[in-house]
Amino acid sequence: MQEILVLYYSLRGSVRALAEQVALGIQQVPGSAARVRTVPRVSAVCEAVEDDIPAEGPPYVELRDLEECAGMALGSPTRFGNMAAPMKYFLDGLGAAWANGTLAGKPAVVFTSTASLHGGQESTLLSMMLPLFHHGMLVMGLPYTEPALNATRSGGTPYGASHVAGADGVARLSEEEAVLAQALGRRLAQTAQKLGGRGR
Template sequence: MKEILVLYYSHKGSVRALAEEVAHGVHQVPGAVARVRTVPRVSTVCEALEDSIPADGPPYAEAADLEECAGLVLGSPTRFGNMAAPMKYFLDGTIAGWVNGALSGKPAGVFTSSSSMHGGQESTLLSMMLPLLHHGALIVGLPYQESDLATTRSGGTPYGASHVAGSDGDPALTDAERRLAQALGRRVAETAVRLVEVR
């Protein structure tokens, strides 16, 4: 089985809800399974604030997760058009994986959530692609063959899956957001399985 790392940080639950749908999409691909991981909160001086094992939900990501995965789907809430500090802090600590090529040639996608439709989702998705490109990952997006992209009244972009949570941070996904998140998981998993087969 090819493991696809679904790695996310979630503050109010919206990104976690997307991550669960991405993982569901991964599991729809024969020969693929999702490895779901998260990252801890950080303080204003960029130190991890959580215990080494989370109280609930998936375990915290480690360097080995990047090395062992066949593909990666990365998620973060939007913070002023950029990824949240906990995800950036984790990625900033992946220098050894960059040197060793842990993600080189592996497919990767991104997803996010914001409180408003114009809250910087697309720039956040692009910001998460930058370290992935430096790692040598192969970026996978959502094509307009996914009909929900043309009809959604909430989240969803060609750059990756997204959710509009509203000012109250509602993590309940729309049907279109759910389908697009699953499609992203499927596309990364299908690409990973095919790449491993040809190698």
């Protein structure tokens, strides 16, 4: 059984809703399981401000999650066209994993959520890819062979799954957003299987 890491940060639940759909897509591939993890919030001076164990939801990510995964789906809300500080803070601390090639050769995908329709989804997804390239990951998107990519009137991009939450921040995915998030998870799991868990 191969495990795919679904790692996300979510403040109001929208990215968590996407993560759940990505995980569902992973689990639709026989022989694949999703390992869902999150990162803690940080303060303005970039120090963790949460307890070691979250009060609810999935546990915080550990180095062994990166070592043991066959692939990774990375999710964050958009902050002015970029990933949120807690996810950036976590990625910035992976120098040792980079030096060791922990993630090299593993497939990866990204997903995000914005409050507004043109809130920087694609730039956020692209910015999230950059550190994954530096880690030697094989970064993928969503092909237009997915019919929902042409049908969506809200979230969903060729760079990765996305959601438009609206001003109220409600974590209610559209049908196309959910379909595309699941497709992203399936594609990631299928690719990891084709690679046979070979990293580096």
